[in-house]
Amino acid sequence: MIDIVQQTTTPLAKPIDNDGNLYDLLENRASRTPDEQIIRYRDKNGEWQGFTGTQFLELAHSLAKGLIAKGFKPGDSICILASTSWRWTAMDFAITSIGCVVVPIYQTDSAAQIKRICNDSTVLCAFAGDDRLRDSLESVRDECPSMKDVYLLDDNTLTALKELGQNVPDSEFDVRRKAVGRDTVATIVYTSGSTGASKGVELSHGNFLFTVYSGFQFMPEFTLGEDQAMWLFLPLAHVFARYMQFICIGGTVQLGLGDNFKTIIKDFQEFKPTLILAVPRVFEKVYNAASQKAGTGFKGRMFNRAAVTARDWSRAQQAGTKLPLGERIRYAFYKKTVYSKIIDVFGGRAERAISGGAAIAPDLSHFFNGIGMPLLEGYGSTETTAPSSVSPFHHYKIGTIGTPLSGMTYAINRPVEGYQYGELLIKSPSVCLGYHNRPELTAETIEDGWLHTGDLATLDDEGFATLKGRMKDIIITAGGKNVVPSDLEASVMKSEVVDQCLVIGDGKPFISALVTLDLDGVNDWLQTQGGEPLKNLEEASKNAAVRAEVERVVNQANAQVSRAESIRKFEILPDTWNVENGMLTASLKTRRGVITKNYSKLIDTVIYAPRKK
Structure with missing residues (x-):
């Protein structure tokens, strides 16, 4: 039941037209920066390679025509079970451009989960990132009546698809592409199920496009700024990674793609991102590693004092005050001798970071804010096509999840009996179409256009939201x-x-x-x-x-x-x-x-x- 007690909306700077095709993002980028590298990655030898805007557009276009040649029709579901890579991204644009539906599956999903997802979404064909993942798909193939083919997502497969596509005229691709619009399903993403069995969330081209264009308005310094770069290592099966892929390519950001968490620090240092996107554990490990490296002697004592000063500076900044002169002098000293070395761990160019996926300890947020790399917390879900709020770059409040993205509305429902806080409700064109094959659950979750998030929250006078936990977890x-x-x-x-x-x-x-x-x-x-x-x-x-x-x-x-x-x-x-x-x-x-x-x-x-x- 909707009974709103608080509400806030971040207004749009200009209207958003989200009636289009995700392919538009890539095509527009290629037309703006045809010869700039928009994607970089390490090859199997560890060497850096990349694609210009023109090269990646041509790749996605030729793969899409190959899929048409294979007989895929609008609405057909195609599964991708692979680690984050340029091949994943290229297939994503190719599949969705012609009205087919991407069904991502996590590499860690069990055979039973893979079978359930493929059957629920009627997958016709699957692409596997390696032999092990192909074996996982093959092990359930006989129990998935709709799944006809399983391919390796490798260079040989992509080359074969491109060759098939040579017999498909561009005009046929154009007809398929133009038939895709705001309400066309782009993907069915199965939630990870922390509060129950996974369910397929249907996200449309319009859902993604609205969230991307909203992000352009809300954080233009990054999404549309000069010389911006982001290293994406989170699995593309996760909707937030998919969103960041689209907003980087649709904007002006160079997108780095990798899948090796063990080399993440080396990747940061060589790729030199301007925005860090990671889960809290990454920042905890960097902090702990810096503390360990300092040791217990003089350097250790110096690091501890520097950490205290960083947090003191951050708390003063958040309160709108300044440190006393003596502490400001110490802060300037530590900035050169301690803080800069920690920022160098991330490549030396990172001006801010976005942390999501779990709560982050305030002390850790204050530390990174103090050293000059604010950890901006955000909030989103599969149902909202990834982010629906983030702390504004130049006016952030530690401990909050920020304000709604441009054109999105947050509301707090009246608390139900037994709870101190009300449920967070969200209304936006980014809210999903519903749950695949689950009309009753869709009706329960999306009521009069409002998404019931299941999270408890508060809103302050400036529209900043603070999470108070999940209703089921309190x-x-x-x-x-x-x-x-x-x-x-x-x-x-x-x-x-x-x-x-x-x-x-x-x-x-x-x-x-x-x-x-x-x-x-x-x-x-x-x-x-x-x-x-x-x-x-x-x-x-x-x-x-x-x-x-x-x-x-x-x-x-x-x-x-x-x-x-x-x-x-x-x-x-x-x-x-x-x-x-x-x-x-x-x-x-x-x-x-x-x-x-x-x-x-x-x-x-x-x-x-x-x-x-």
């Missing part, structure tokens, strides 16, 4: 206290020894937490403490020094909340939570229900053990 203790687990979890995960943290306590007498460890982080930390490395997580979970470090960050987290909201007990687990064992979603969010069920015996008999009579 913990209501036995005493009736509402607790936002994400804030506590982000704070605990600041420690380099911690990999994941899940706060629990719904219906229980107090709040507690399950903690998993990062073995590499543990051993790096132990080295600075003069300790010996540990062989496995079993040893680490029982180590007294490690437990003391976890207890330290738990106490820090507790200092930010009331006693009723604080973590009273925690258990360090000798386990890893990942996508493969079902504990994390494909976008690396904890699956709260799965985890609590898996550890139900521990929770009930150890953490909340009944009192002995």
Whole structure:
């Protein structure tokens, strides 16, 4: 039920016409910058290669004609199961340009998930990034009646498609392209399912185009600025990565594409992006690595003082004040000697970063803001075609998710019984068409044009939104206290020894937490403490020094909340939570229900053990 108590809209600077084809973005870019490299990547030998605007347009055009020659009709679904690469992007433009539908699948999805997605979306053909992924598709092919072909997404396949397309006249491509409009489905993206079974979200060309053009108006310094570059390493199966692909190519940004998280720092340093897009864990690891490198001697003390000064500067800036003269002098000194070296880790040109996918600890945000690279938090979902808000580049508030993008409206629904906050509602042309084959769920989720996000939030007087947690995740203790687990979890995960943290306590007498460890982080930390490395997580979970470090960050987290909201007990687990064992979603969010069920015996008999009579 819609019962709005607050509402804010970011006005458009000029009207947006989103009745078109995603191919328009590439064609317009090629006409503006035909000879500039718009895409760069590393080849198999690690050497840098690229495509000019003209080259990439010709590639997408020839692949699209190849698909027409193969007999694909408007509305046909084609699956891509591959890592982020220029081939993925080229096929994306080719498939959607002729009215076909891209169905992306995460590389980490199980055979059962692949089968369900392919059958639900009636996939006719699939492209796999390598032999292993092709085998995954082939293993379910007999159980997917509609899937006729599985191809490797490699140079041989692309060459064969281009050759087939030579027999298709340009006029036939033009007819197919022009038949695509605002309401044509471009993709069906299956959500990662942190709150239940995955569902296919139908996104149209108009959805994407509105969000891209809105982004042009909201952050023109980046999207339409000179000499801008972004390194994209997030999986293109995720809608936010797809959106960034489109806005970079549609704007003036050089897009770097890669898939190796292990070489991300080297890639940053050589590609030299002006905007960093990453999840909070990347920034946590950079901070922890800088702290480790400084050590415990003079350099370590200097780094710690520099970190405190950076946070002090940030808090003063956010409050609209200045540091005292002595601290300003120290800040200027640290900017040259400490902060610049950290920014160099990201290539030296990054002026700001966008962090998404999970809550980020305020201390970490203040640190990076203080060193000169603000971490701007945003918000979005598959249903909103990726971002619907982000902190404005020149007026940002740490701890918020910013203001709605241009032409988008946020509203707060009246809080329901048992909740302190109201649900965030969104109205925008970027809101999805609905859920594939799920009309009842669509009607429940999109009501009178308003998208029910399932997230609790507040709005301030300037239209900045602050998330208060998911309605399904908010913990209501036995005493009736509402607790936002994400804030506590982000704070605990600041420690380099911690990999994941899940706060629990719904219906229980107090709040507690399950903690998993990062073995590499543990051993790096132990080295600075003069300790010996540990062989496995079993040893680490029982180590007294490690437990003391976890207890330290738990106490820090507790200092930010009331006693009723604080973590009273925690258990360090000798386990890893990942996508493969079902504990994390494909976008690396904890699956709260799965985890609590898996550890139900521990929770009930150890953490909340009944009192002995």
